[in-house]
Amino acid sequence: TRSTRPQRLLHAVQKNATRGDPRSVINAIDQFCRHKEWAMNVGDEKGCILDSVVSEVNPSTVLELGTYCGYSTVRIARLLPPGAKFITLEFNPKVAKIARQVIAWAGLEDKIQLVEGASGDLIPKMKEQFGVETFDLVFLDHWKDRYLPDTKLMEECGLLKKGSILLADNVICPGTPDYLEYIRNSPRYKSQYFKSHLEYTKVEDGLEKSVFLG
Numbered sequence: 001t002r003s004t005r006p007q008r009l010l011h012a013v014q015k016n017a018t019r020g021d022p023r024s025v026i027n028a029i030d031q032f033c034r035h036k037e038w039a040m041n042v043g044d045e046k047g048c049i050l051d052s053v054v055s056e057v058n059p060s061t062v063l064e065l066g067t068y069c070g071y072s073t074v075r076i077a078r079l080l081p082p083g084a085k086f087i088t089l090e091f092n093p094k095v096a097k098i099a100r101q102v103i104a105w106a107g108l109e110d111k112i113q114l115v116e117g118a119s120g121d122l123i124p125k126m127k128e129q130f131g132v133e134t135f136d137l138v139f140l141d142h143w144k145d146r147y148l149p150d151t152k153l154m155e156e157c158g159l160l161k162k163g164s165i166l167l168a169d170n171v172i173c174p175g176t177p178d179y180l181e182y183i184r185n186s187p188r189y190k191s192q193y194f195k196s197h198l199e200y201t202k203v204e205d206g207l208e209k210s211v212f213l214g
């Protein structure tokens with residue numbers, strides 16, 4: 001039977017990237033997606049904005065919602081200080097299996113805890129099951145209609161503290177209108193839009209960076 005797109009992406013990494021070299025894994029995925037087969041990674045253009053936010057926050061605790069093949073997971077993990085706790089959630093077991101191999105190829109498996117399951121089920125368990133108090137940075141990149149309910153869930157579970165940063169992908173394409181409406185009008189957040197493009201295309205998209213004010 002025909003391979004899946006995540007499998008073909010993994011093969012491109014294993015063929016073109018150097019084991020233990022996160023930069024080469026990132027480049028191999030970007031080359032594959034730009035020249036061979038589009039895939040829904042945050043990509044190189046939005047990835048640079050992600051890098052700058054991660055470097056600026058220099059987080060001790062990070063949560064990623066929607067691992068997919070692990071592209072943004074590798075981008076984030078390679079910039080984290082030693083001892084940082086990085087949890088990434090992926091709903092689809094077949095995709096999670098690919099992401100584990102991409103992360104391993106980058107040599108970053110010791111910095112990342114990939115948990116299979118739905119964010120709505122796992123977020124309430126963060127404290128008891130994963131020993132997390134609050135998150136310094138959350139990267140939202142999962143089902144676009146889950147951004148808002150999961151943000152409210154994180155607030156309710158006390159996972160955000162004053163200064164916690166939410167960075168949301170795809171706020172224009174595919175779009176997260178209810179999330180944008182909430183986060184831009186809530187007195188509990190200060191938001192900033194970083195205009196960019198949908199990965200590997202000329203279509204407008206962007207990242208929304210929001211600071212939780214407590």
Ligand SMILES: C[C@H](C[C@H]1O[C@@H](n2cnc3c(N)ncnc32)[C@H](O)[C@@H]1O)NC(=O)c1cc(-c2ccc(F)cc2)cc(O)c1O
Pocket residue numbers: 040041042065066067068069089090091092095117118119120141142143144146169170173174198199
């Ligand atoms: C949602 C996906 C990313 C992954 O998220 C996991 N997931 C889901 N819901 C949950 C949960 N509740 N908990 C944990 N994991 C979860 C899933 O299984 C996917 O692997 N991302 C996208 O759909 C996505 C789509 C586009 C896109 C843009 C223009 C087009 F014409 C077509 C597609 C661009 C992007 O940049 C994306 O990010």
Ligand SMILES: [Mg+2]
Pocket residue numbers: 040041042141169170
């Ligand atoms: Mg995305």
